[in-house]
Amino acid sequence: MSGSTIAPGFTRPIGVSRDFLGADGRNVWGDIGLDGFEQHGLAWEYLEQDVTRLRPADLDGRPAVVFAEPAVTAASLAGVANPPLVLARFGVGYDAVDVAACSRAGIAVTITPDGAQRPVATAALALLLGAMLNLGAKDRLVRRGTWGDRTAWMGRGLTGATVGIIGFGSTATDFARLLAPFKVTLLASDPYCPPERAAAAGAELVSPGDLARRSDAVVVMALLTEETRHLVDAGFLAAMKAGATLVNVARGPIVDEAALAAALASGSIRAAALDVFETEPLPMRSPLVAQERVLLSPHSAAWTDEMSLGNGRSAVRAVLDALAGRTPRFTVDRAFASSPAWNARLAARRPPEWGVAQNLAS
Known part of the structure; x- marks a missing residue:
């Protein structure tokens, strides 16, 4: 685990999907800016298993999950009592994500077009x-x-x-x-x-x-x-x-x-x-x-250190924004982002309700 603080209202650290890791335990993408969480004292960890589809156990109780390859379906959300605020996709495409199901569960899905x-x-x-x-x-x-x-x-x-x-x-x-x-x-x-x-x-x-x-x-x-x-x-x-x-x-x-x-x-x-x-x-x-x-080219022509860091920083920023009570810039479902349900979730995060949000707002 990196960082120290688990966001109030949640029981587990921010999750990062395990497909980022190579056989040697290092991030295959290099530096993806996860130190952005640590700079705000937020705890994060890699998920327990490398999965092709995120499971309810990967999501429940976490404030957010940063992921690359795994799909997100309605089954991923089944029985999740304490859903994340954000599922931050490391990349631009989201055709493997059931965005409507995520919105119904009160979760913002974000992508990283700027990175x-x-x-x-x-x-x-x-x-x-x-x-x-x-x-x-x-x-x-x-x-x-x-x-x-x-x-x-x-x-x-x-x-x-x-x-x-x-x-x-x-x-x-x-x-x-x-x-x-x-x-x-x-x-x-x-x-x-x-x-x-x-x-x-x-x-x-x-x-x-x-x-x-x-x-x-x-x-x-x-x-x-x-x-x-x-x-x-x-x-x-x-x-x-x-x-x-x-x-x-x-x-x-x-x-x-x-x-x-x-x-x-x-x-x-x-x-x-x-x-x-x-x-x-x-x-x-x-x-x-x-x-x-x-x-x-094997779907990797754009894979460079520039893209790794840019995508990672964008995903981290989306999580930090939500934890500070702001709608992330690259939320996929813009109708959900303006809904009462989402704004009610954000309201609980806005300063000065909790100290980390106060820091994130700066």
């Missing part, structure tokens, strides 16, 4: 350049000793290209800033993006079909929802330019992988770079594995 923003934007640029320059194929030429084949792998330049971005949130706008030196034409498709945000980033808001037809490269950066599932399907891919490149750094099911493999095999599109897949790990029987024009 992942620049690392994901950087990874998107790296994958885009890697795919356009055929870096994966060129790496294999050297390893195979087939340098004579290098003229078959001429790359495509990014300068002056038209780049279409599906999903235009904060990470996508940061990606747009990274593209500025290449003097690209920016297109964005996002029905929830305020026009002023797109305009400020120099992007034109268009329909998915228009984006597919006009883009030299399409980069997927959207959340996975029922609206975006298989948004990039056979029809979308058929509408893309024959020389176009597709990059996915969001969630695998947004792209129909069977349709993508067929498009690459037929030459309907030129190249792809994928950090996420419909099934993870990607099955070795997938036709994408044998595709020479696909650059593959």
Whole structure:
């Protein structure tokens, strides 16, 4: 256990999911800013077991749990008498979390888009350049000793290209800033993006079909929802330019992988770079594995020390905010965050009701 104080009203320290630990007992992500709890005298500990789904025993009596891989379902909350204030996800996606069930239990679910923003934007640029320059194929030429084949792998330049971005949130706008030196034409498709945000980033808001037809490269950066599932399907891919490149750094099911493999095999599109897949790990029987024009990454292209510390600090800040009586900035269910039930829970935490909250408010 680290720190000293268990938050009043709870019986156990803040929990941290055990998937953060490697076989040697060290945090595989490095420094994720957990000392932020200790700086406020708050006790925290790793959960007793490494689980694929958080259990009621992992949650009951804890003020918060910081977690990465485990799912959170209605069963996770069954019989929890003293639920956490916050379940702080280390990352951006929350498709494995039953947010509605958490809200019904009075728990705020938070994510860490501020921590992942620049690392994901950087990874998107790296994958885009890697795919356009055929870096994966060129790496294999050297390893195979087939340098004579290098003229078959001429790359495509990014300068002056038209780049279409599906999903235009904060990470996508940061990606747009990274593209500025290449003097690209920016297109964005996002029905929830305020026009002023797109305009400020120099992007034109268009329909998915228009984006597919006009883009030299399409980069997927959207959340996975029922609206975006298989948004990039056979029809979308058929509408893309024959020389176009597709990059996915969001969630695998947004792209129909069977349709993508067929498009690459037929030459309907030129190249792809994928950090996420419909099934993870990607099955070795997938036709994408044998595709020479696909650059593959095991859902870790953005994993850097920068992301580790940024995500961790964001998750810690969400917990500290709630314990000080403030709604965390990146609460997923905003309707719940303004509800009487949540505000009643927060009211018990506000200074000067208890000393740690007084410190956290500063």
